[in-house]
Amino acid sequence: MALKLQQNGYTMKDNQLKKSSTVLNKRPLGEVKSSSHSSFKKPKIGDGSLPITGKQVSVKAEKEADDYDHVPISERLKKPISSGNKSLATKQKATKVVSSSFKKSSKNKKQVKKSMYSKSSKMLPSSGEGQKWTTLVHNGVIFPPPYKPHGVKMLYKGKPVDLTPEQEEVATMYAVMLDTDYMNKATFKENFMNDWRKILGKNHVIQKLEDCNFTPIYEWHQREKEKKKQMSSEEKKALREEKLKQEEKYMWVSLDGVKEKVGNFRVEPPGLFRGRGEHPKMGKLKKRIRPSDITINIGKNAPIPECPIAGESWKEIRHDNTVTWLAFWNDPINPKEFKYVFLAASSSLKGQSDKEKYEKARLLKDYIQGIRTAYTKDFTNKDITRRQIAVATYLIDKLALRAGNEKDDDEADTVGCCTLKVENVEPVPPNILKFDFLGKDSIRYQNEVEVELPVFRAIQQFRTGKQGGDDLFDKLDTSKLNAHLKELMPGLTAKVFRTYNASITLDDMLNRETKGGDLAEKVVVYQHANKEVAIICNHQRTVSKSHSAQMSRLNEKIDELKGMLDEFKTDLARAKKGKPPLKGADGKPKKNLNPEALERKIAQTTAKIEKMERDKETKEDLKTVALGTSKINYLDPRITVAWCKRHEVPIEKIFNKSLLAKFTWAMDVEPSYRF
DNA sequence: CAAGAGACTTGGAAGAATATTG
DNA sequence: CAATATTCTTCCAAGTCTCTTG
Numbered sequence: 177m178a179l180k181l182q183q184n185g186y187t188m189k190d191n192q193l194k195k196s197s198t199v200l201n202k203r204p205l206g207e208v209k210s211s212s213h214s215s216f217k218k219p220k221i222g223d224g225s226l227p228i229t230g231k232q233v234s235v236k237a238e239k240e241a242d243d244y245d246h247v248p249i250s251e252r253l254k255k256p257i258s259s260g261n262k263s264l265a266t267k268q269k270a271t272k273v274v275s276s277s278f279k280k281s282s283k284n285k286k287q288v289k290k291s292m293y294s295k296s297s298k299m300l301p302s303s304g305e306g307q308k309w310t311t312l313v314h315n316g317v318i319f320p321p322p323y324k325p326h327g328v329k330m331l332y333k334g335k336p337v338d339l340t341p342e343q344e345e346v347a348t349m350y351a352v353m354l355d356t357d358y359m360n361k362a363t364f365k366e367n368f369m370n371d372w373r374k375i376l377g378k379n380h381v382i383q384k385l386e387d388c389n390f391t392p393i394y395e396w397h398q399r400e401k402e403k404k405k406q407m408s409s410e411e412k413k414a415l416r417e418e419k420l421k422q423e424e425k426y427m428w429v430s431l432d433g434v435k436e437k438v439g440n441f442r443v444e445p446p447g448l449f450r451g452r453g454e455h456p457k458m459g460k461l462k463k464r465i466r467p468s469d470i471t472i473n474i475g476k477n478a479p480i481p482e483c484p485i486a487g488e489s490w491k492e493i494r495h496d497n498t499v500t501w502l503a504f505w506n507d508p509i510n511p512k513e514f515k516y517v518f519l520a521a522s523s524s525l526k527g528q529s530d531k532e533k534y535e536k537a538r539l540l541k542d543y544i545q546g547i548r549t550a551y552t553k554d555f556t557n558k559d560i561t562r563r564q565i566a567v568a569t570y571l572i573d574k575l576a577l578r579a580g581n582e583k584d585d586d587e588a589d590t591v592g593c594c595t596l597k598v599e600n601v602e603p604v605p606p607n608i609l610k611f612d613f614l615g616k617d618s619i620r621y622q623n624e625v626e627v628e629l630p631v632f633r634a635i636q637q638f639r640t641g642k643q644g645g646d647d648l649f650d651k652l653d654t655s656k657l658n659a660h661l662k663e664l665m666p667g668l669t670a671k672v673f674r675t676y677n678a679s680i681t682l683d684d685m686l687n688r689e690t691k692g693g694d695l696a697e698k699v700v701v702y703q704h705a706n707k708e709v710a711i712i713c714n715h716q717r718t719v720s721k722s723h724s725a726q727m728s729r730l731n732e733k734i735d736e737l738k739g740m741l742d743e744f745k746t747d748l749a750r751a752k753k754g755k756p757p758l759k760g761a762d763g764k765p766k767k768n769l770n771p772e773a774l775e776r777k778i779a780q781t782t783a784k785i786e787k788m789e790r791d792k793e794t795k796e797d798l799k800t801v802a803l804g805t806s807k808i809n810y811l812d813p814r815i816t817v818a819w820c821k822r823h824e825v826p827i828e829k830i831f832n833k834s835l836l837a838k839f840t841w842a843m844d845v846e847p848s849y850r851f
Numbered sequence: 852c853a854a855g856a857g858a859c860t861t862g863g864a865a866g867a868a869t870a871t872t873g
Numbered sequence: 874c875a876a877t878a879t880t881c882t883t884c885c886a887a888g889t890c891t892c893t894t895g
Contacts, residue, residue, distance in 0.1 A: 452886065579889060616888055617862055671889060717863065809861055832881065
């Protein structure tokens, strides 16, 4: 089994989370990197651009393997495993496991020769508490290119204005957003103008936004976009490769000697802050980040990345192996907060904690009965805090609400469970609760649920004597709630319920609803379960601009097919009597078909209509539901993998390339796995 | 224990790439 | 094969939760 997990050069022991209290220690490094596994670590490091010192890792760089990364999986499968290139062979193997449709897992278990690159000797199994890595080598971050002035003049009171490049840059940020909804937001415009004015200077010609006309710049930008689109695919490709070449060295790190992908190695470019919902800071200028804003975290013996901007230097270098970030800078919009550079989701570090997340959720399975019994009992506890904790936990469990931390006044006004306001929950006798609030990302949550009478009464009572804007749970916050949850189960927090409920729902539905049928039908079963979870978690998306047009086009097509069907039917009736078919709608005579042929046509058309009706229905059904978020964050991939194995569904039907990479750790699960 | 710093996961939208269709 | 629809990827905002400090 272990051999199959090499993509990231690591394996994980099953059941790292046992029911003991030690379980929740962050990363049992010793276990993860036990020497028996580490000898199979993908030895690929360096690639020549990562300057790895002998001290860091005693492995030679292997260049060739990299190009291989860009070969599609299907292509890779065709190539024979080259025994001459170890890293290539290893990689291939890992890929094969991922992409094969579980024909026979033992086939993939061919022994890999013990690698000379084994690092078991330096994998100190006793790595300390909270330690995330031993060696870390990377090249820092890449900066967006400096601003290139275009010289297109905007108008002020109808007259062209000269702007310095700095002023023009900010004007262009605004002009480019002329066709967005932000133009209808007074806050956005005001914040923008305040920040732009600082750059224009006090006595600039431009004083009022209302007198500005950005359309020349907007139109210039549209033309540029069009130009880019019209570029021949050959030079598009050349451009892409050029970019890739530049970024190549920033894309990878060597973590404990293993080559891993970086997530966001590009420093965020300057722009206007696009806050969601009614964010008080929307439109503010997000200033350019310079090297002197950036703190780098890197292994002690690794060379300090060269600062990519000549004459400038990093703010600080740290060697903190208790964290996973490679770099951070302060968010220019909210300087109290940080922007981190982390490894990609496909990295072992992320995979490791992802697995731990699901193991914790599975642990909740064993406690959930007791927890539910306990909070049900507490619905009527005479201690109001206990009562509020009970009801809040109930809502988090039953409705998959988020915890609801306190928010500052300079953020959008959204709520979660603990921050629900009286006006967000309306009790409708006898026992219905009507929820209506803005949650994360200002996504609206609207739901009417029937609840147990004690819950209903408790909510009524929490509301009495309060204003609409007052906290429903006035005795509660997330830290109190989580502190309580931790007493019920080690490591339990509010968000675990979301993971648990999402995954258990998937597992349950897949196992109840898979009834055989063909591949397509099974995929539909999966999508149906996926949709159910997305609804529970309130994962929404805005309906696409062209949705209604698409729907009416579908309707037209269906009508057209129905017309054809009618024609076939009359023709059939006539053919049975030996008469020729009527002329078609276009007036042209039709081929004289025999009744059997017409019967077939009718059957075909009927099937086509039915399929289109179904497609139409699912399309309408899913127009506001986002399936991706739950797939990425809430559904234990092992449920999916095991189900695919049991029902001979190729995993690629469910997971795309990135998900396959993200979930390598889940690929060798037993077909019998249940959440 | 309240507030704040810090680090990490989760989220929808926009843009890019790819597949489908007319 | 161009236009359109779908899917994937990137972007970065917005959450959760822990730990430290006073």
